[in-house]
Amino acid sequence: MTDLDHRARDILCRNDRGGYTVPTHGLYPFQWNWDSAFVALGFAGFDRDRAWQELETLVSAQWADGMIPHIVFHQHDEGYFPGPGVWATGQTPPTSGITQPPVLATVVRRLWEEEGADPAHPRMRALYRACLASHRWFHTYRDPLGNGLAMVTHNWETGRDNSSEWDEALARVDTSGVGSYQRRDTGHVDAAMRPKQSEYDRYVAILQFGRDCGWDHRRIADEGPFRMIDVGTSMILLRANRDLLILAEAIGDAPAAAELRARIALSEQGMDWLWNEEVGAYCSRDATTGASSALVTNASFLAFYAGVGTPARHARLIAALARIEAGTRFLLPSLEAGSRDYDHRRYWRGPIWLVVSYMVALGLAEHGEAAWSERLRRDSARLIEAAGFYESFSPETGEGSGGGDFSWTAAMWLAWCG
Numbered sequence: 001m002t003d004l005d006h007r008a009r010d011i012l013c014r015n016d017r018g019g020y021t022v023p024t025h026g027l028y029p030f031q032w033n034w035d036s037a038f039v040a041l042g043f044a045g046f047d048r049d050r051a052w053q054e055l056e057t058l059v060s061a062q063w064a065d066g067m068i069p070h071i072v073f074h075q076h077d078e079g080y081f082p083g084p085g086v087w088a089t090g091q092t093p094p095t096s097g098i099t100q101p102p103v104l105a106t107v108v109r110r111l112w113e114e115e116g117a118d119p120a121h122p123r124m125r126a127l128y129r130a131c132l133a134s135h136r137w138f139h140t141y142r143d144p145l146g147n148g149l150a151m152v153t154h155n156w157e158t159g160r161d162n163s164s165e166w167d168e169a170l171a172r173v174d175t176s177g178v179g180s181y182q183r184r185d186t187g188h189v190d191a192a193m194r195p196k197q198s199e200y201d202r203y204v205a206i207l208q209f210g211r212d213c214g215w216d217h218r219r220i221a222d223e224g225p226f227r228m229i230d231v232g233t234s235m236i237l238l239r240a241n242r243d244l245l246i247l248a249e250a251i252g253d254a255p256a257a258a259e260l261r262a263r264i265a266l267s268e269q270g271m272d273w274l275w276n277e278e279v280g281a282y283c284s285r286d287a288t289t290g291a292s293s294a295l296v297t298n299a300s301f302l303a304f305y306a307g308v309g310t311p312a313r314h315a316r317l318i319a320a321l322a323r324i325e326a327g328t329r330f331l332l333p334s335l336e337a338g339s340r341d342y343d344h345r346r347y348w349r350g351p352i353w354l355v356v357s358y359m360v361a362l363g364l365a366e367h368g369e370a371a372w373s374e375r376l377r378r379d380s381a382r383l384i385e386a387a388g389f390y391e392s393f394s395p396e397t398g399e400g401s402g403g404g405d406f407s408w409t410a411a412m413w414l415a416w417c418g
């Protein structure tokens with residue numbers, strides 16, 4: 001084991017709060033949904049029980065309607081805004097009222113296969129049921145166009161919080177009733193690495209809309225102030241449905257398998273609508289206006305991970321990757337340099353996030369693009385080697401940004417790039 005292997009394990013163990021892991025000490029003191037799925041991959045290499053437990057603790061907060069919340073507030077901490085009192089979801093344990101990208105089923109499949117793929121595996125079977133309920137929640141509440149894509153009703157649900165993709169939709173959000181509040185994030189890290197105040201007001205306004213309708217997910221989906229078809233969530237959900245289908249077939253759950261096959265076919269077709277021929281990439285679209293973001297982000301390349309696209313489209317995506325590579329030092333930036341509001345230090349407007357790089361690299365390898373996949377892996381390793389286990393990294397300088405000793409970055413070192 002190398003020194004960095006030891007450090008990565010140590011970060012996961014130090015961020016362990018007993019059955020779940022905080023993303024980083026201070027800045028994010030609770031359990032986050034997709035973080036935990038990636039963190040389980042990190043634990044899997046040295047503590048199998050703890051890996052499963054991370055996922056089980058997450059789904060213990062699943063709502064009766066099937067939603068797996070984006071944050072679970074297991075213990076009190078004043079250091080984060082918006083905390084449980086602001087969300088006011090009335091759940092036990094307290095949670096936020098929105099979700100995050102459903103990577104869970106894909107991780108469950110991987111852990112289960114690593115352990116011999118026994119259909120009777122009790123922990124897999126319990127998590128299978130949780131994933132099925134969560135995917136059905138997406139299909140019931142988050143497919144307003146009936147085309148198998150995933151709508152998000154808050155930019156936080158995408159996990160790519162301040163991506164430029166949301167700017168136009170956010171600009172329409174009324175912030176006049178937001179009132180005063182105290183941000184906590186800028187007390188932990190440099191404000192230049194975080195969303196701007198005007199953006200934060202909009203995030204809070206969307207939250208308040210959900211809270212004011214008692215977290216009625218039907219109403220939020222129909223009338224909410226922010227309704228985007230997110231390319232990232234849509235691709236991740238498609239992949240997760242494929243992985244869940246493998247589990248359904250192994251278990252012998254024929255009705256669910258049939259349902260998942262139909263869902264997958266619908267999504268494969270629906271993805272056409274996200275393809276922007278002019279840009280040569282899959283882009284998010286506004287569910288209200290139908291407008292394409294026309295932006296190439298790291299999520300655009302999740303098409304490989306989801307298994308969608310024709311050879312011609314793949315060629316255009318690879319051309320976009322080559323163009324991005326030619327213009328920066330490290331892959332894969334969250335936004336292409338030169339795009340509107342690109343900023344190599346500001347969160348999801350440029351910095352590299354290793355969990356997205358990992359999913360993209362996996363998809364590239366599965367589609368015969370071994371050299372590109374390896375390039376992403378090597379760049380990710382170099383970033384950690386030079387800067388440490390940061391939340392994200394500048395694609396230009398390689399410097400770390402956001403929180404340090406970050407759980408999912410450590411997990412990516414252990415499970416993928418290290």
Ligand code: 9YW
Binds near residue numbers: 032034160185
């Ligand atoms: C916030 C925890 C989360 C991630 C998100 C990332 C950030 C939290 O941190 O959001 O308060 O802004 O954008 O993807 O799950 O690591």
